[in-house]
Amino acid sequence: MYDEKLVILGREIKPGQSAFLEVEVAKLHTQNSLSMPVIVERAKLDGPVLLLMAGVHGDEINGVAIIRDIIRKKYNVPKRGTIICIPVFNVFGYLNQTREFPDGRDLNRVFPGTVNGSLASQFAYKFTTEIAPLVDYILDFHTGGDEKDNFPNIRCDIKQKKALELANIFGVPFIVNSNYISKSIRETMTNIGKTVLLFEGGKSLDLNEEIINYGVQGAYNVMKFLNMQNGEININTETIILQKSKWLRAPYSGMFQALVKNGSKVKRKTVLGRISDPFGEFEKKVVAPFDCCIFGLNTAPIVYKGDAIFHVSV
Numbered sequence: 634m635y636d637e638k639l640v641i642l643g644r645e646i647k648p649g650q651s652a653f654l655e656v657e658v659a660k661l662h663t664q665n666s667l668s669m670p671v672i673v674e675r676a677k678l679d680g681p682v683l684l685l686m687a688g689v690h691g692d693e694i695n696g697v698a699i700i701r702d703i704i705r706k707k708y709n710v711p712k713r714g715t716i717i718c719i720p721v722f723n724v725f726g727y728l729n730q731t732r733e734f735p736d737g738r739d740l741n742r743v744f745p746g747t748v749n750g751s752l753a754s755q756f757a758y759k760f761t762t763e764i765a766p767l768v769d770y771i772l773d774f775h776t777g778g779d780e781k782d783n784f785p786n787i788r789c790d791i792k793q794k795k796a797l798e799l800a801n802i803f804g805v806p807f808i809v810n811s812n813y814i815s816k817s818i819r820e821t822m823t824n825i826g827k828t829v830l831l832f833e834g835g836k837s838l839d840l841n842e843e844i845i846n847y848g849v850q851g852a853y854n855v856m857k858f859l860n861m862q863n864g865e866i867n868i869n870t871e872t873i874i875l876q877k878s879k880w881l882r883a884p885y886s887g888m889f890q891a892l893v894k895n896g897s898k899v900k901r902k903t904v905l906g907r908i909s910d911p912f913g914e915f916e917k918k919v920v921a922p923f924d925c926c927i928f929g930l931n932t933a934p935i936v937y938k939g940d941a942i943f944h945v946s947v
Contacts, residue, residue, distance in 0.1 A: 639682075639715060641673055642763055646715070649677040656763075658724055658756055659735075667725065671764070672704065672718040680714025681859055682767055685852060687719070687774040689741050689818065691726015691733075692837040696774030699832075699848035708853050711861040717768065730838060732778060742814070744821040761821060770799070770859065771822055771829045772852055776844075777836040780933035781941070784896040785847040788819075788831040791874060795828045802858045803830060803851035804868035806896055807928045810876045830855075836932065873926060873946075880929070880941035883908060885917050888935055889942060895930040905943055908936065919943070 639646045642654045655668035685703065687696030700720040703709050709716045721727045725735050734740050734753040743750070746757030777783040787803050788811035789796040800808045811831070813820035819829045832851065834844035850869075856862040883889065887908040893899060899921045909916040919942065929944025936942060 637679070639675060639767065641717070641767060642671065646673050646675045648675060648679075650675055651710075656759060659752060669719065669722065669724050672709065672720075673715065674710045674718075675715040676711045676713050676861075678713040680711065680861055681769040682715045682717065683711075683856065683859065683861060684717045684719070684764070684768040684771045685709070685774070686722050686771065686818075688721040688723050688727050689773065690739070690775065690778070690837070691721075691723040691728070692730050693732075693774075693776040693778075694838060694840055695776045695835040695844045696832070696848070697721055697727070698840055698845050699774050699852070702845060702849045703852055706849070708849070708856065708862065711856065712863055714859070714861045716856070716861065717764070732837070741818055742816050744816050744818050765822060765825065765827070768827060770855070771818075771827055772832065772855065773818060773829060774832045774834075774848055776834060776839070777929060780836065780931055781944070782836040782895055782930045782932050783833040783944075784928040784930075785832075785834040785844060786875075786928055787851075788833060789829070790823075791876065793823075793828070796830060799828065799830055799855055799858065801872060802854050802866060802868075803832070804854050804866075804870060805832070805834075805847055805851060805872065806870050807926065808872055808874045809833075809878060809928070810874070875926060875928070875946040877947040878928075878944060879947050881905070881919070881922070881943040881945055883936045883938055883940045883942050884919070885915075886937045887911075887915075887917075889931065889933060891930055891932075891942075893927060895927060897927050898925075899927065900924050921945075923947070 652673045654671040738753040745761040785805040786807035787800040835841040891906040903921045906919040925945040931942040
């Protein structure tokens with residue numbers, strides 16, 4: 634949004650200014666307000682508006698740590714344009730270390746929201762109407778849910794030229810062609826003409842330094858590409874584009890042990906893991922049905938038949 638006048642949440646941010654803003658999420662039962670912090674840094678030189686957001690699911694801590702490190706290193710202070718940071722989008726979920734909003738809804742399934750809907754829907758509506766129209770690019774940081782560990786990857790629609798270009802610049806091992814989920818932030822922002830990348834790395838309720846470094850460096854690469862920061866783009870990994878993917882599911886219930894590393898390339902008939910019972914009566918192998926890359930792994934020690942255990946390319 635190349636505009637000399639930038640007004641966010643009712644406050645004008647002039648060139649060269651910074652601001653710490655708050656969006657009221659809700660009133661608690663004690664009548665105290667719970668607010669979502671929004672950190673804005675605007676350069677003196679004009680340029681695009683980049684939004685960095687994390688914690689849409691409150692138990693996805695790696696994304697929060699990525700934005701924290703970006704702020705700590707002052708990468709969010711641009712040479713051109715404006716960078717908006719929302720380190721913890723779902724403050725309720727973050728405080729309670731849960732995925733959902735207090736009304737039990739997945740915040741990433743209620744966009745664009747409604748003015749008089751559920752608590753989650755009202756909050757989504759406030760974001761969609763007051764912040765979303767102001768930005769040009771969005772980096773949304775996520776992790777795997779439950780016990781599922783995601784190898785660093787970017788989810789985007791590879792048919793969108795700009796999104797694919799930025800995904801390659803971000804610099805992660807995998808770019809996963811991903812359809813839009815109904816009523817998600819990514820779908821909503823794309824529908825209003827914004828370019829969105831969704832970063833996936835690690836698992837919920839966990840801090841992984843390697844994942845955090847991928848996210849920080851990737852965001853910094855995007856800032857340099859958009860001329861918001863100076864310096865050379867630094868990509869330290871080969872990027873593979875996965876056009877289709879699927880979950881391999883447990884054929885049996887039992888104790889589960891993966892025998893390959895997340896991020897591996899494997900050949901057809903490679904033994905990926907084993908499932909056994911606690912009494913020594915059976916031990917079954919899980920075998921790769923085709924050549925594939927593994928970019929998601931279930932780390933739960935016990936699984937039930939039908940549980941997703943390996944996320945693989947097709």
